Amino acid sequence: MKRSLVIGNANVGKTLFCLRFAAFLGLRQLRVFVERTDGKTEEKLLMVDDAQELLSGPDAHHTRDLQTIALSVPRGKSNRQLLLTDTTGLTDGIHPDAKIREAMAQTLSALTSAQVILHVVDAARLGSDSSGSGKSSAWKPVDDQLAEYGQSCGGYLILANKMDLPGAKAGYQQLCKRFGKHRVVPVSALYGGGFREVKQHVWRFA
Ligand SMILES: Nc1nc2c(ncn2[C@@H]2O[C@H](COP(=O)(O)OP(=O)(O)OP(=O)(O)O)[C@@H](O)[C@H]2O)c(=O)[nH]1
Numbered sequence: 001m002k003r004s005l006v007i008g009n010a011n012v013g014k015t016l017f018c019l020r021f022a023a024f025l026g027l028r029q030l031r032v033f034v035e036r037t038d039g040k041t042e043e044k045l046l047m048v049d050d051a052q053e054l055l056s057g058p059d060a061h062h063t064r065d066l067q068t069i070a071l072s073v074p075r076g077k078s079n080r081q082l083l084l085t086d087t088t089g090l091t092d093g094i095h096p097d098a099k100i101r102e103a104m105a106q107t108l109s110a111l112t113s114a115q116v117i118l119h120v121v122d123a124a125r126l127g128s129d130s131s132g133s134g135k136s137s138a139w140k141p142v143d144d145q146l147a148e149y150g151q152s153c154g155g156y157l158i159l160a161n162k163m164d165l166p167g168a169k170a171g172y173q174q175l176c177k178r179f180g181k182h183r184v185v186p187v188s189a190l191y192g193g194g195f196r197e198v199k200q201h202v203w204r205f206a
């Protein structure tokens with residue numbers, strides 16, 4: 001099955017996006033396959049709302065494993081299938097916590113096996129921080145590296161998230177200016193805005 005990797009800085013909304021997107025596709029109960037950095041694996045069966053409470057939160061580096069949801073949606077007489085993998089937030093430099101360093105390394109190694117890369121950016125922070133200067137801690141050197149790598153693969157898309165918050169429009173416009181409108185989709189993981197466009201993109205690779 002093809003893999004769609006959801007990647008980006010910590011706290012940008014990767015986990016919430018995965019869970020709400022699965023719900024948008026009609027899944028109510030999620031089978032979440034967890035791959036730990038120590039090589040152990042675990043499967044959790046969760047309702048979407050419970051998963052949101054458990055797996056997503058305001059603290060940075062809430063996610064420290066690869067968490068995959070198998071998306072399976074009817075298409076005529078068969079099913080479209082795709083793996084949606086949530087990852088550990090990436091940061092620049094060497095993180096002081098060894099466990100987070102390991103988790104980031106696991107995330108980076110998963111990049112090579114992904115057909116679709118969904119690079120999530122906090123557009124609200126990007127637009128609010130930079131106030132037109134073009135510099136923001138919401139777009140880090142690691143984002144430049146991800147964008148460079150991603151653009152060499154067919155399935156790369158930037159998700160300008162948190163579009164429901166103030167400042168996000170300016171952040172989205174900055175991203176479009178830099179990468180072109182076709183590469184950037186404005187979304188709200190919280191409210192489901194933009195999910196139709198993301199669905200069209202990922203199903204092309206399913
Ligand atoms: N308003 C708003 N809040 C959002 C949105 N997406 C995520 N959030 C909030 O942002 C915080 C971080 O969301 P997560 O989904 O846990 O972010 P993450 O990127 O998985 O974070 P880590 O696992 O820590 O790297 C949570 O408090 C979410 O409720 C959005 O579209 N709009």
Ligand SMILES: [Mg+2]
Pocket residue numbers: 014015016055056062063086087
């Ligand atoms: Mg997370």
